[in-house]
Amino acid sequence: xxxxxxxxxxxxxxxxxxxxxxxxxxxxxxxxxxxxxxxxxxxxxxxxxxxxxxxxxxxxxxxxxxxxxxxxxxxxxxxxxxxxxxxxxxxxxxxxxxxxxxxxxxxxxxxxxxxxxxxxxxxxxxxxxxxxxxxxxxxxxxxxxxxxxxxxxxxxxxxxxxxxxxxxxxxxxxxxxxxxxxxxxxxxxxxxxxxxxxxxxxxxxxxxxxxxxxxxxxxxxxxxxxxxxxxxxxxxxxxxxxxxxxxxxxxxxxxxxxxxxxxxxxxxxxxxxxxxxxxxxxxxxxxxxxxxxxxxxxxxxxxxxxxxxxxxxxxxxxxxxxxxxxxxxxxxxxxxxxx
Numbered sequence: 172x173x174x175x176x177x178x179x180x181x182x183x184x185x186x187x188x189x190x191x192x193x194x195x196x197x198x199x200x201x202x203x204x205x206x207x208x209x210x211x212x213x214x215x216x217x218x219x220x221x222x223x224x225x226x227x228x229x230x231x232x233x234x235x236x237x238x239x240x241x242x243x244x245x246x247x248x249x250x251x252x253x254x255x256x257x258x259x260x261x262x263x264x265x266x267x268x269x270x271x272x273x274x275x276x277x278x279x280x281x282x283x284x285x286x287x288x289x290x291x292x293x294x295x296x297x298x299x300x301x302x303x304x305x306x307x308x309x310x311x312x313x314x315x316x317x318x319x320x321x322x323x324x325x326x327x328x329x330x331x332x333x334x335x336x337x338x339x340x341x342x343x344x345x346x347x348x349x350x351x352x353x354x355x356x357x358x359x360x361x362x363x364x365x366x367x368x369x370x371x372x373x374x375x376x377x378x379x380x381x382x383x384x385x386x387x388x389x390x391x392x393x394x395x396x397x398x399x400x401x402x403x404x405x406x407x408x409x410x411x412x413x414x415x416x417x418x419x420x421x422x423x424x425x426x427x428x429x430x431x432x433x434x435x436x437x438x439x440x441x442x443x444x445x446x447x448x449x450x451x452x453x454x455x456x457x458x459x460x461x462x463x464x465x466x467x468x469x470x471x472x473x474x475x476x477x478x479x480x481x482x483x484x485x486x487x488x489x490x491x492x493x494x495x496x497x498x499x500x501x502x503x504x505x506x507x508x509x510x
Contacts, residue, residue, distance in 0.1 A: 254341060261344045264391030269351030271394065272376035275369035277358075282452040284356035289444050294401055297440065298408045302332045305412040305437070309419040312429075328477070332411050335473030339407045339466055343400045346461075352397040355452040360385055360393040399454045402445040402462030403469070409441030410470035418478075441466075 260266045273280060306328055310320040358366065363378035380390045413434045420430055445463055448454040454462075 258344055261348050263388055268348035271351045272374055275373045276371045280353045280357040282355040284359045287451045287453055288447040298404055301408055301412055302329055305415050312425050331477050336407055339403050339469035343403045346398055347395040350397045351394050354393050354396040357393045360389055396454055397458045399448050399458045399462030401448050402459045403466040405441040405444035406463050406466030407470045409437045412437040414474045
């Protein structure tokens with residue numbers, strides 16, 4: 172009798188209750204099920220899950236991102252549209268700027284208009300593609316596979332690059348509108364009416380463009396030389412891309428020559444975009460110098476902020492933060508549903 176009582180108490184201690192009921196499983200987030208009878212030592216299995224009706228143990232990890240439109244995101248979107256609209260209006264001359272006079276037969280603004288090697292369209296495409304190609308290339312070379320690319324970090328760096336580039340471009344356009352300096356081909360494109368019979372060396376303050384060969388965009392653009400937008404944007408993109416390569420691409424994975432080569436390619440792009448503005452007679456040398464300095468300062472400022480965030484907080488990965496709602500303590504390779 173005593174031995175039978177001890178066996179009964181022992182069984183109750185090992186398995187006091189029955190938790191295998193399906194309804195209780197669906198209604199409770201935390202469940203404890205008894206170990207199988209063939210296990211010599213008691214084992215506890217804890218499952219924490221959301222309300223689901225099927226077992227996820229055989230399914231791969233699922234990651235779902237849910238982000239609702241909030242007031243800050245709405246304000247940022249409106250601000251972005253507003254800034255881009257101002258840039259377009261300023262570029263096409265709908266926002267009036269300063270109208271400087273000129274010196275009759277000034278040799279600095281008497282060059283022929285011969286087009287340009289790097290057009291604004293080419294610059295825009297390059298500015299969009301170079302950073303994203305650089306980010307994806309560094310991820311692939313670092314992980315040696317396409318399947319392990321961290322798209323959250325790619326998007327973070329690309330977003331910061333785009334914000335900094337728009338910041339630099341906005342300052343450049345504001346300077347162009349305020350200064351209103353004539354381009355080296357001003358006489359050839361504008362053909363001012365008061366420049367035909369003027370005395371050499373005379374300063375002409377009032378004029379009207381009479382050239383009908385070009386549309387209004389080229390006439391307005393002939394007085395937007397300072398500073399060079401090609402230089403400011405290209406140097407910003409080149410330096411930011413070089414920073415990504417230097418900090419995100421491990422030398423141990425690529426060797427010692429690939430990283431300097433990729434950095435040289437990025438900086439060469441910036442150099443070509445800048446120097447061709449002088450050879451094409453689209454800018455004076457001081458315009459290119461001012462644009463280069465503006466791009467460098469903007470890149471250093473943006474890189475400093477990004478680097479500080481990388482070292483002091485988890486801001487980079489907060490957009491991918493999630494809550495694990497299915498946890499298998501016993502199985503280390505158990506899958507998780509993340510929402």
